[in-house]
Amino acid sequence: MTTITKKSVKKMLPKTYKHRKVVLAEIITVLSQYKYLEPVLDRFVYTDGTVKQLISLVGTIQVVCQGKHYNTPVCIWLEQSYPCTAPICYVHPTKEMMVISSSYMNNNGQVLLPYLDEWTHPEYDLISLIQVMIAVFSETPPLCMRPKALTNSQAYSVAENCVALLREDGLPFQGNNETNC
Secondary structure, X not given: OOOOOHHHHHHHOOOOOOOHHHHHHHHHHHHHHOOOEEEEEEEEEOOOOOEEEEEEEEEEEEEEEOOEEEEEEEEEEEOOXXXXXXXXXXXXXXXXXXXXXXXXXXOOXXXXXXXXXXXXXXXXXXXXXXXXXXXXXXXXXXXEEOXXXXXXXXXXXXXOOOEEEEXXXXXXXXXXXXOOO
């Protein structure tokens, strides 16, 4: 883990950000409290295909779920209009993990929180957002470990703690005595 200074973050932050001082201050505050997050400048591709250079906080946040500690990989993108617009947040599963979609998480790993929908500055900020994410993820885990591969020709799918075997042609079983989870 490299030491990140206010000067290095300021240098990284593009001049296209409208509220650079606020963005810088919030990033520095987050970095002082969450040692496993770091700022990254990268290309963000919007759903309409627009590409922008945005700064993000990438790394892990620690979540306690059922008494166990988990390091949840996240990416928090700050748009150029931040803090006037809410961050765009994702969980980033490793290859051993998979996203659990829920009312707080879509299949692509995008975080869907009322906190983000209701975003207003200065009442809402990055530290509070991360605290909300930790609280929600503690109750509704966004990721789980990918199941180990089954035997040669068997395929599987996972839906809410239930494993349903699929036929070799990839279609679900739909017979008279078969149960779907």
